[in-house]
Amino acid sequence: QKEVEQNSGPLSVPEGAIASLNCTYSDRGSQSFFWYRQYSGKSPELIMSIYSNGDKEDGRFTAQLNKASQYVSLLIRDSQPSDSATYLCAVIPPGNAGNMLTFGGGTRLMVKP
């Protein structure tokens, strides 16, 4: 079983809609969770981090964490064509002294004008 799972997509949403991206992880003791955005041909860039159960909002982005169900999600409100990218979920598993990230395979998001 892959440690971090994401639907590869593509997820297609119309401009202005809410895009919902989901991620599940297998290691129950994980404490730190991240969403990276990667445009085609570019490097990943961090857009959200979340450490506690519940919601964390930053502009049009909301990260949601449910440790009991072992999932983390990213909501993008008022989606724009510029949000079209691959979104990578990453987790720091427990007992990880080196701050190593385990990544999911990514979900490709397409926002259509």
Add this chain to the structure above:
Amino acid sequence: NAGVTQTPKFQVLKTGQSMTLQCAQDMNHNSMYWYRQDPGMGLRLIYYSASEGTTDKGEVPNGYNVSRLNKREFSLRLESAAPSQTSVYFCASSEIGTGVETQYFGPGTRLLVL
């Protein structure tokens, strides 16, 4: 402030050739990482260095070696390249132990092994 830089940007190798990928960061971070990214696979950790003078294997270390030259620089060496090593390689750095665990990525090196 350039962040994380990588050289070269592109490289074509023949099977059996060797090469070194260079990475440098100017953010005074202690930790540095090398990842490879293959289609649909996300990023997989090859090696990391938690601090200057230490290196450890990640998920996919076979066929690679690393050197943490100093706090700024972390290189990745392919001793005898194989077609299975065709990939995009990313270097990253971060500061741990401060509660800020963001990893910053370089622009990547695209490697094709024929």
